[in-house]
Amino acid sequence: MSDRLCYIRSDLSQLAAYTPHPGGESTAIVDRLDTNESPLDLPEEIKSKLAWAYQQEIEANRYPDGSHDELKRAIAEYVTESANVTEPLSTAKISVGNGSDELIRSLLIATCLGGEGSILVATPTFSMYGILAQTLGIPVVTIPRQEDFSLDLDAARLALEQIDNPPVRVVFVVHPNSPTGNALRERELDWLTSQPENILVVVDEAYYEFSQTSVVGELAQRSNWIVLRTFSKAFRLAAHRVGYAIANPDLIQVLEKVRLPYNLPSFSQLAAKVALQQRQLLLPLVRQTIQERERVYLILKEDSKFKVWQSQANFLYLRLQNTARDRVLAGITQNLKAQGTLVRHTGGGLRLTIGTPEENNRTLERLAAVDVAAR
Numbered sequence: 001m002s003d004r005l006c007y008i009r010s011d012l013s014q015l016a017a018y019t020p021h022p023g024g025e026s027t028a029i030v031d032r033l034d035t036n037e038s039p040l041d042l043p044e045e046i047k048s049k050l051a052w053a054y055q056q057e058i059e060a061n062r063y064p065d066g067s068h069d070e071l072k073r074a075i076a077e078y079v080t081e082s083a084n085v086t087e088p089l090s091t092a093k094i095s096v097g098n099g100s101d102e103l104i105r106s107l108l109i110a111t112c113l114g115g116e117g118s119i120l121v122a123t124p125t126f127s128m129y130g131i132l133a134q135t136l137g138i139p140v141v142t143i144p145r146q147e148d149f150s151l152d153l154d155a156a157r158l159a160l161e162q163i164d165n166p167p168v169r170v171v172f173v174v175h176p177n178s179p180t181g182n183a184l185r186e187r188e189l190d191w192l193t194s195q196p197e198n199i200l201v202v203v204d205e206a207y208y209e210f211s212q213t214s215v216v217g218e219l220a221q222r223s224n225w226i227v228l229r230t231f232s233k234a235f236r237l238a239a240h241r242v243g244y245a246i247a248n249p250d251l252i253q254v255l256e257k258v259r260l261p262y263n264l265p266s267f268s269q270l271a272a273k274v275a276l277q278q279r280q281l282l283l284p285l286v287r288q289t290i291q292e293r294e295r296v297y298l299i300l301k302e303d304s305k306f307k308v309w310q311s312q313a314n315f316l317y318l319r320l321q322n323t324a325r326d327r328v329l330a331g332i333t334q335n336l337k338a339q340g341t342l343v344r345h346t347g348g349g350l351r352l353t354i355g356t357p358e359e360n361n362r363t364l365e366r367l368a369a370v371d372v373a374a375r
């Protein structure tokens with residue numbers, strides 16, 4: 001780092017900024033299948049409602065509601081209805097963030113900052129845990145996954161036992177995992193359940209609406225577990241940056257302490273409330289996405305170049321059958337991009353978001369035409 005920036009922490013000089021679209025944006029991109037967003041914008045009806053509400057209800061000169069009260073009530077109702085819970089979820093068990101990314105950062109600040117702890121992740125997985133930890137100077141302990149992408153539990157046990165400088169304080173898992181699409185299995189859940197009170201277990205359910213599998217029903221018995229959810233995927237609100245956490249009220253209190261006071265703009269709070277009210281208009285697309293995912297899966301399975309896995313989310317993960325991976329995959333990613341499809345090259349494979357049928361068909365054609373032998 002240059003002398004001019006000598007006031008910057010030295011460990012940040014090694015860190016690259018997160019670039020969702022490496023190599024810059026090309027104008028010819030039509031099929032953006034790299035960030036697991038919903039392929040469809042909000043319905044016109046909901047957009048008009050939001051525009052109207054902006055004019056009538058939002059005072060642009062006032063700070064947003066820093067308590068997020070109404071939004072929390074709407075979230076509590078939705079979670080209670082959709083999860084296997086016996087009593088209505090209290091708003092004291094919910095914290096709202098500027099995307100779940102903010103909640104991840106708040107959790108890191110609240111648990112590991114200042115040399116107090118390390119985090120454990122099993123790769124390939126969502127990259128933000130590691131990136132955010134690094135920006136805070138928090139060590140990241142990485143363990144591998146098995147052939148079926150479930151956690152390597154022996155490696156996990158060993159890491160928890162042996163790493164003490166600083167010890168692992170938080171385990172991050174995604175349920176179902178990104179980029180690989182697998183939900184947690186019984187064996188993994190048992191291991192997470194066996195974690196002592198001094199380990200925080202974060203279960204990121206960003207793809208809950210697609211998997212319909214959740215551990216929220218477990219939270220009453222697990223004071224050291226926290227569930228993260230987001231409006232960025234099935235609810236089609238990636239532009240508005242809204243995520244939420246569900247956990248015991250004491251842990252939620254700490255998250256509320258750590259966050260910025262006005263972390264969520266009024267318009268984003270409004271958009272999330274309206275999306276929840278109108279969920280019968282938004283969520284049916286989930287079923288279509290799942291049908292498309294199964295169709296695309298079956299077609300890719302027939303392509304001998306690729307190995308593809310079943311997924312419980314809105315994306316598929318594929319690897320090349322018999323080729324040295326990353327250089328070739330980088331070439332394929334570039335080649336697809338030149339034709340107008342963005343996919344995500346990560347963890348030694350390609351993650352393909354399920355788009356509209358048209359987007360999927362174009363992308364399937366482009367993948368079928370990939371010539372691995374020529375590379």
Ligand SMILES: *Cc1c(COP(=O)(O)O)cnc(C)c1O
Nearest residue numbers: 099100101126178206230232243
């Ligand atoms: C997309 C995604 C999120 C969502 O992050 P936001 O900040 O809410 O947009 C969180 N976790 C995982 C695993 C994701 O894939």
